[in-house]
């Protein structure tokens with residue numbers, strides 16, 4: 096390898112720095128409002144919609160979710176907890192998804208939206224959850240960058256770049272069996288991919304910072320930030336700034352990570 100991962104990640108982040116800045120700014124505003132319990136009525140509506148979108152997208156692609164949210168709006172009329180709860184039986188979701196929403200809504204009713212998010216962040220056992228990826232996505236989207244969601248783009252990126260090999264070979268994860276990545280237990284697989292990316296950030300991103308309204312955020316402590324760049328680099332959604340460089344067909348000649356990538360070398 097001509098350069099090491101550290102430099103590759105810096106290049107990647109630099110390439111998406113405008114988007115990172117924008118997203119981290121929004122995320123930090125959300126986090127502050129949630130932690131200080133200063134959510135307006137509109138903020139709460141927005142968070143309920145975000146919660147619903149996460150549940151809707153489970154087990155399928157995100158295509159069409161915006162339309163579904165608009166349709167949902169017609170059914171429930173008002174995005175408040177009581178109204179939402181009253182209409183749960185008419186919202187056209189599977190029983191399993193409704194069950195999850197019901198538990199979360201109950202928790203929010205007994206406590207508050209902010210306390211549900213704060214507990215989710217702390218990782219307490221008593222808090223009702225959406226599922227590993229949805230929880231991480233939701234938290235990351237609202238400024239809790241300690242959480243990093245793992246989607247299929249990230250998995251592909253970790254395979255192609257050799258980061259998985261590094262993790263298993265380095266001894267960091269030597270006790271872990273790579274077969275878990277091909278197993279059928281979704282949660283086990285998800286957690287292993289996540290440990291790999293978190294460890295990668297700890298080792299190679301200790302001197303990598305991203306700007307935020309509250310000062311610089313160190314990537315090794317905020318691995319969720321790397322997801323913002325990886326998704327833009329690998330995803331197809333042009334509307335949201337994705338460049339589809341490490342997508343289905345990798346465009347390695349356009350990739351800032353190519354000098355450190357196992358696929359390319």
Ligand code: SF4
Pocket residue numbers: 255256340341342345346347348350351352353354356357358359
């Ligand atoms: S060099 Fe190619 S395979 Fe490697 S990260 Fe870039 S686009 Fe993906």
